[in-house]
Amino acid sequence: MTDFDQQYAARTAHLPAPRFVPLPAREQLTPAQMLAKAEALYAQMAQRRSVRRFSTQDVPRRLIELAVATAATAPSGAHRQPWRFVAIDDLTLKQKLREAAETEELKFYRERATDEWLEALHPLGTDHVKTHMTDAPWLVVLFAEKYGLNPEGSHRKNYYVDESVSIAAGLFITAIHNMGLATLPHTPSPMGFLRDILGRGKNEKAVLLMPVGYPHPEATVPDLRRLPLESVLQWNQS
Numbered sequence: 678m679t680d681f682d683q684q685y686a687a688r689t690a691h692l693p694a695p696r697f698v699p700l701p702a703r704e705q706l707t708p709a710q711m712l713a714k715a716e717a718l719y720a721q722m723a724q725r726r727s728v729r730r731f732s733t734q735d736v737p738r739r740l741i742e743l744a745v746a747t748a749a750t751a752p753s754g755a756h757r758q759p760w761r762f763v764a765i766d767d768l769t770l771k772q773k774l775r776e777a778a779e780t781e782e783l784k785f786y787r788e789r790a791t792d793e794w795l796e797a798l799h800p801l802g803t804d805h806v807k808t809h810m811t812d813a814p815w816l817v818v819l820f821a822e823k824y825g826l827n828p829e830g831s832h833r834k835n836y837y838v839d840e841s842v843s844i845a846a847g848l849f850i851t852a853i854h855n856m857g858l859a860t861l862p863h864t865p866s867p868m869g870f871l872r873d874i875l876g877r878g879k880n881e882k883a884v885l886l887m888p889v890g891y892p893h894p895e896a897t898v899p900d901l902r903r904l905p906l907e908s909v910l911q912w913n914q915s
């Protein structure tokens with residue numbers, strides 16, 4: 678044993694031994710199948726757009742459960758799983774949240790946003806009016822658990838919370854798009870009102886407010902272009 682091994686063994690001697698299980702069963706695809714699946718997923722995701730105008734048509738609760746369950750398969754720092762989702766379909770609550778969001782957004786567009794920020798947002802055509810918050814059948818609020826709470830109230834550290842929660846958000850958005858529904862990662866900042874209205878603990882911070890539903894039949898989206906692959910991908914170094 679090296680010095681390092683000895684030290685590590687001494688510092689972890691009081692902990693239960695790690696337990697391992699076989700990797701969950703997975704189908705081994707042929708190279709051709711892999712390529713076909715990869716191309717199909719890319720083609721599908723290339724059609725994803727953030728939607729800001731929703732139909733009021735109902736979406737079954739089970740679909741929201743499945744999207745959250747999918748999001749919660751995300752990897753996380755030290756497996757702390759620091760994501761918490763609140764799903765809301767109660768119209769009175771959605772109205773209350775919309776009113777609070779619009780108050781913050783109005784301040785943002787009138788006072789808080791720098792000229793540079795307004796210029797960046799201008800192509801999106803957004804303003805402080807957030808009809809999606811009451812039209813969409815569901816609002817899903819994603820909270821980051823900044824630290825956990827032990828039964829006696831002491832804090833339990835979480836690791837790489839922002840990174841972990843962002844990965845979960847990506848999976849949630851993918852799951853929603855995959856079921857043929859739409860969402861929008863909305864950040865009516867500052868988002869403290871979400872914790873207050875939804876009664877979440879001080880150890881949680883709202884990260885995204887996501888309406889979920891069918892796009893309105895007349896929904897339009899800003900004319901945006903995504904960066905070409907060569908701008909976002911480098912092979913080795915040159």
Ligand SMILES: Cc1cc2nc3c(=O)[nH]c(=O)nc-3n(C[C@H](O)[C@H](O)[C@H](O)COP(=O)(O)O)c2cc1C
Binds near residue numbers: 861862864
């Ligand atoms: C972290 C984050 C915050 C965002 N906040 C808002 C927001 O507050 N309001 C809004 O209308 N869109 C918001 N968006 C959506 C972006 O404007 C949108 O993703 C971007 O314009 C690209 O469009 P696409 O999602 O249709 O590809 C946000 C997106 C992300 C990832």
